[in-house]
Amino acid sequence: MPRDTLTRDQIVRTAVELLDAEGLEGLNMRALGKRLDSAATAVYWHVKNKDNLVLLATDQVWGELKLPDLDAVDWRTAATGMAIDLYEMFTRHPWLVQAFAAHVLYGESKARHDDHSLAVYEAAGFAGAQADQAASAVFTYVLGNAAGAAATASLARKLARDDTTAEEQFQDAMAKAQEIAMRYPRLRARLDTSAAASYAAAPDKAFEFGLQALLDGLEQQIAGQPAG
Amino acid sequence: MPRDTLTRDQIVRTAVELLDAEGLEGLNMRALGKRLDSAATAVYWHVKNKDNLVLLATDQVWGELKLPDLDAVDWRTAATGMAIDLYEMFTRHPWLVQAFAAHVLYGESKARHDDHSLAVYEAAGFAGAQADQAASAVFTYVLGNAAGAAATASLARKLARDDTTAEEQFQDAMAKAQEIAMRYPRLRARLDTSAAASYAAAPDKAFEFGLQALLDGLEQQIAGQPAG
C-alpha cells in the first residue's frame, strides 16, 4: 500500500480554501501545513515557493469557469455571461484581484478562457487587434469592479477576526471618512439620502449597468466600421 | 532655532518615493527610516502603522490630479480627461492598484476627485444613483486597466533587482506561458504574428479604445432615457 502522501493538487486546493477564508495576507505556510497535517516545509517539495503556489491557486480557480457555446448563443449573450461569471469568480475569491495586481499570472485554464473570450469578440465582428482590445476592455472592467469587492472583503475579515480592537479603528475610520465626505456636496447628498443604504447594497447593479454600457459602446464600434 | 525634526508630510512624501521605486512589498520601515536618516521606529510617533502610512501616501498621490473646469469643457471631454489623468497616475504609482485591492481607501483628495467625477456625470445628464454608477463604471475600468500595468511593473522591478536569479525564472515562466498559448489557436496567432510586438507595446491604445467605447455606451444610455 503506497504511503499516504501529499499531492500538489491537494496542496493547491487547500491553499485556495485558506485564501478564501483568510485572504492573501492570511495565507502562510505554517497555517497551510497545519491544515494539511504536515510540516509547513513539506510543501516546498511539491511547490517552488509561495508565489508559485499562488500562481497555481489562481489557475485552479480559473478552472471553475464554464465557457458558453458560441454556436448556441449570440456574441452579446456570451460576452455578458462570461463577464458575469468572471465577476462572480472574483467575488468568490477576492484575493485573486490582489494577486492580479501583484504578479503577472498565466496558466492553462486562464489561457483557455482568454482564447474563448477572443473568439467571442471575433464572432462579434472585431478583427485581430480590435478583438484583443475589446476582450481586454471587458476583462479589465470586470477586474476593476472586483477590486472594490476585494477591499471590502478584506476589511470584513479584519473585523471578524480581531474582536474588539479593529472594531474601534473601523468606527474611527468611518467617522473620518464621513467627516470628509460631508464637505463635498455630492458625496454629502449620498450620505444624507435614505438611498445611501441601497447604494452600498448594490455594487452588483453598478457592475451590470457599466457592463451593458461598455458592450453597447463596443457594439456601436462594430456598426460604425463593419467587419473588415 | 527649532530642532530639525521629522514631519508627517515629509514621511509621507518619502514613502511615496520608496513605493514608486520599490513597490508595495518593497516598502519597509527600516528602509524608510534609512532614507529619512532616522530610526525606523521614529516614524511611529507620526503615523499609526504601516497601513495608515499607505493610506496617507495614497491620498498624497491623489492630490497630484488636476480637475477640469466643468464650465469650460463639455462633459465628455472632462470625463475623458479625468480618466486619462487617473490612468497616468496609476501607471506612475503602480502600487496604488495593489493598495486599492487590499484596503478600503479614503482621504481628502480622493473625496475631492470623487465629488468632481460625480459632477461630470450629472452634467452629462445622469441623475442620482445613475451618476454614481456611471462614475463608478469609468473608475473601475481605469483601475482594472492599471492592474495589468502594475503587475508588469512589479515584474520589471524584480528583474532589475535580482541580477541573474530572477532572469532565469522569468525566462522559464515565459517559456511555460508560451508553450500553453501555442495550444490555443487565437493566442497562438497573436504570438506568431509580427504584430505580437506591437500588441505588447500598446496597452495604452487598448485603454483608450475601451474608454471611448464605455463613454459611447454611457452617452447612449442618456439619449435613450433623457434627463429625468
Next chain:
DNA sequence: CCGGCGACTTGAACAATGTGCAAGTCCTTT
C-alpha cells in the same frame, strides 16, 4: 528476505520585517 535508493517529510535554524517599550535627548516655557 534484505539492503539500498529514491521519494517524501521533518525540525531546527536564519533572515527579513512590523511594531511595542523604556529610556534617552532636545527645546520651550515658566
Next chain:
DNA sequence: AAAGGACTTGCACATTGTTCAAGTCGCCGG
C-alpha cells in the same frame, strides 16, 4: 535653572518565508 512635553533611539519580540541536513517510508533488484 527646573520641568515638562515633543520627539528619537535601540532593543526586543513575534511572525513569516525559506534552506538544509537528517530523517522515515516503501519499493525493487539481488
